Amino acid sequence: MDVRHKVLGAFLAAAALVAVTGAVVLQANAAAARDAAVSAAEQVARGISRDVALGLPPDRIGGTTAPLFYNPGALASYLLRQQETQNRDIVVVDRFGRILADAVPDEVGTTFAEDPDGEVAATIEDGRTRLFEERSDDSSEPMLQLVVPILGPTHRVNGAVILEYTQLYDQMMAATKPARRAIMAAVLVCVLLVALLGAAIAASITRRITSLTRAVQVIRDGDYSRRVALKGRDDIARLGHAFDDMAGRLERSAREILAKEYTDSILANAGEGICGVDAGNRITFANAAAGRITGLGVAGVLGADAALILPAADEGEGEGTLHRPDGTTVRVAYTTSTITKNGARLGAVVVLRDVSRQRALERDLRHQALHDGLTGLPNRKLFLDRLAHAMTRARAAGDRVAVLYLDLDGFKKVNDSLGHNAGDQLLRTTAERLVAALRPQDTVARLGGDEFAVLLEDAGEAAVRGLARACLDALNQPFLVRGRTAVVSVSIGIVPDAEQHSDADDVLRDADVAMYAAKAKGKGCYQVFESRMHEELLDRLDSESRLRDAVHRGELRLHVQPVVDLAGGGVAGMEALVRWADPERGLQQPGAFIPLAEETGLIAEIDRWVLFEACRAAADWPDTWVSVNLSAATLDLPDLTDRVAYALSTTGLSPRRLVLELTETVLMRDVTVTSARLEELRELGVRIAIDDFGTGYSSLGYLRDIPVDVLKVDRSFIDGLAGNARQQQLVSAVIQLGHTLGLKVVTEGVETADQLRLLTRMGARYAQGYHLGRPGPVEEQGQLSTNTATVRAGTVNVPDDFV
Structure with missing residues (x-):
């Protein structure tokens, strides 16, 4: 148990003692009130007993008295008067316990039965006053009864007087109630004061002892700067003053001891070599780092000539190379500080740093940087x-x-x-x-x-x-x-x-x-x-910059070229082509800007524009398909299928009237991926065409593996067709192959009537070229421009004998 608990326990014991004392005083007060009530009741009962035994005093001098004991009527009147005037409940019994008189007349002549312990009989027997409690079913509280004997002239006990003194007892207790309250309040106040005083004194003592204890622990751990600075003049305060004085002396002693140890530790553990040189240039002091850097050890350095070991002993900073006894060298940076007194040189302090790794690292960093x-x-x-x-x-x-x-x-x-x-x-x-x-x-x-x-x-x-x-x-x-x-x-x-x-x-x-x-x-x-190359580069950069904004500025134009149905002589479809209305250079053909768009990644945005505009224009052409070229970059877009679906749903064009054209080169980059992508597009209902067939990776295998609907024979096979029988056989074979596979075959580049006749004889169904219709712009509401020389209101320049 600590001091605080002990002090607090002592004061709590004192408070308990005060509380016990108060309880005893209250008990004594209550007992005194009870004794006073009994004493008063006994005096009243004895007076009544005398009146009953000897009679009431005479009304006049010389008159005679008669005992009331033998006069029932007078006795009853006497008790009734006591009841009415003094509010006293009195019962008179004879020596046999029969009731001679009672405030309740019906009880007269009966035996007194409210004395379970026989206190009345005992009083009649020995003549001593007794107390007992009478209990009844009418009241939960007992009635306090006092019984005294009735003594005759010869002191013979003739009976007993029973007096209820409950009211008198209550009056006595009521009279002492303020005193009891005062005692209780005084006791409570004393207990609280003692407890509070004990807590305050215990806290004060504990706080100061705790402060001393903590200070002792701090000093035990080596910190001598701690002070308690207790106030007051008691024993604890004097102990605190003595402790502070002791701590001050310990601090001064420790500072003096640690100063030397600290200096020695710094010199011994310093990463830099430190040497002391005397006036004769001899090394008189060296730390462990100096011995390690020089390779001689501390013993080998002490007493040696500084000029033979150290790079220099002149004032200032420098850098040099030290040669160690084992044949190795070390790059050292040094600082020399001269020690003088009264103008005379006493020696110097030389600080050495091994910078070999630092210089090597600097060389490596310079090499890495370059x-x-x-x-x-x-x-x-x-x-x-x-x-x-x-x-x-x-x-x-x-x-x-x-x-x-x-x-x-x-x-x-x-x-x-x-x-x-x-x-x-x-x-x-x-x-x-x-x-x-x-x-x-x-x-x-x-x-x-x-x-x-x-x-x-x-x-x-x-x-x-x-x-x-x-x-x-x-x-x-x-x-x-x-x-x-x-x-x-x-x-x-x-x-x-x-x-x-x-x-x-x-x-x-x-x-x-x-x-x-x-x-x-x-x-x-x-x-x-060559200088022109730079100009071409600048021109290319300028074109790229203007092309990036062409779509957003509305500079792209949609042109279409008809695909002719040679059997019916009408327009079966349109190929969508793009032109750039360059504000500086006029209308540009695809060859002037599409390669640049592919190199810069702009081709995907141009393809998006052409796809949407072509679908919007074709929605107004009845029974005519529109074909749109897709670049490799557009085919690689993960959302290509969504783009096509959006264009179709927005413009209302039927998917069966949209043909997407891809070159052989684009299709054959990765057959597995390409096939999966094209299958997604075909599930929308659109058709797939192979453009420039025969010029890329021409192979019958990919016609089997890649889902296509249309073959477009490249124009290079049509040029010179009229005079080349072998080329005619080749083109005829391609046309028949396409028909056999259930594909539409479109021959491109038809520019002469002879080419058209030969293709018709070979069974060609669809053709496209300048002879049949030149590319032209699409006017508003999707109508073909009347400026297109060979296109007139949906008809084409097909000779009559071919219809």
Whole structure:
């Protein structure tokens, strides 16, 4: 049990004692009131007993008295008067217990039966006053009764007087009730005061003892700064003052001890070497780090000549190389501070730091910042720096500087099919081959991805072309990548006169332009930069920018070319074609902007526009289908089926009147994926056509595997048809094959009457070409323009003998 509980327990015991004392006082008060009531009742009862035994006093002097005991009438009158005047309930019985008089007349003559313990009989027997309680069924509270004997003249007990003193007892208790309340209140107040005082004193003592205890624990843990600062003049306060004084002395002593230990620990555990040198340049102090850095240990350093071990002992900072006894060297940065007194040099302090790893790391970081992490070649930043310096030197010396810009053709296919690790291996091998194919003084750099650059100094135009050819030959050889043979080529752009440019970035830009010209030429070759290439590039960028906004600005136009039913002589369908109303260059044919749209990814948005406009226009053409060309990018869209469904539902065009055309090249990229996508489209009800049939991957196999409905024979098979019997047989066979497979066959490029006659004889059903109808715009409400020379109100230029 702690001090607080003990003190609080003592005060609670005192409070309990006060409460017990109060209870005793209350009990004594109640007993005194009861005794007073009994005493008063006994006096009244004895007076009544005398009156009954001896008689009432005479009314006049000299008169005589007669006992009431023997006069029932007088006794009854006497008791009735007591009842009426004093409200006293009195019963008088004789020595045999018979009732002589009672406030209730009916009870007279009966034996008193309300004395279960025989107190009345005992009083008659021995003449002593007694108390008892009378209980009745009429009241839950007992009636307090007092019985006294009736003594005759000879002190013989003749009977007894029974007096109820309940009312008198209640009056006595009522009179003492305020006193009891006062006692109870005083006791309660004293108990509360004692408890509160005990709690306050216990809390005060406990708080100060706890403060001392915590301070002792803190000092035990080594913190000598703790103070308790207790107030007061009692014993605990004096103990606190003594403790604070002791803590202060301990703190001063500990500070003095720790100061030296701390200094020694710092010197011993410092990561930097620290040496003390005296005026004679001898090392008088060295920590463990100094011994480790020099390789001599502390014992080997102490007493040695500083000039033989340390890099220098002059004031200031520097860096040097230390040669250790084991033959190794370490790069050290040092700081020397001279110690002087009164102008005289007493010695110096030399601080050493091993910076070998730091310098190596700095070299690595510089290398990483300027070299490609995969191939180890210089990166773009270092290449541009070397190029700028080479250009400056070439201008001063009148030499030539050339730059080659190389881009691998087919690298993405290898990287996607064999994985990035294979791609990385291919790039490393490419770097090795380029370095081997060039001169030692040439700089080969990797610019990023599969792009490389070569800096050729002091090389004439013939030498530059020869080195470019060497790069082509080196990279045209097959690569062995992860057990597989990969074949790639390289396109090279050349700037042979880099020194004439004002900026290295401009040189690299022009080389890049020339490289793209080489790709456009057919890949696997090199191209020397010409100024027109830059202009063409700017023109291309401008066209791309304007084409991006063409759809949103409403510059696209829908043209259609009729597909003629040779059997009926009418228009069976229309092929939707797109034109660009370029505000700067006028109406552009598809060949002028579709390739650019495919390269930039704009073709999908153009295809969406053509699909919707063609469906909207065809909705007003009765019994005529419309065919729309889809690019490879559009076929790859995951929501292509939803786009087609939306166009059909919005325009109200029947799905059976929509034909989607795809070239053989697009269809054969991935037969499994293509077939699944085309099957989704056919489930909508639209039909699929193979455009330019016979010019791509012509194979009977894909006619079996890919769901198609229409074959469009390419125009190259129709040109020269009239004079070439073998070509006629080929076209006839294709037409018959299509009919056998249940496909519609449309021959494209019909431009002469002779071609039309031959195709009709071969059984061709549908044809398309300038001879039958030129492409023309669609007017509002979907009507064909009357400006189309060979299209008039839905009829076509078909000779009469073919109808």
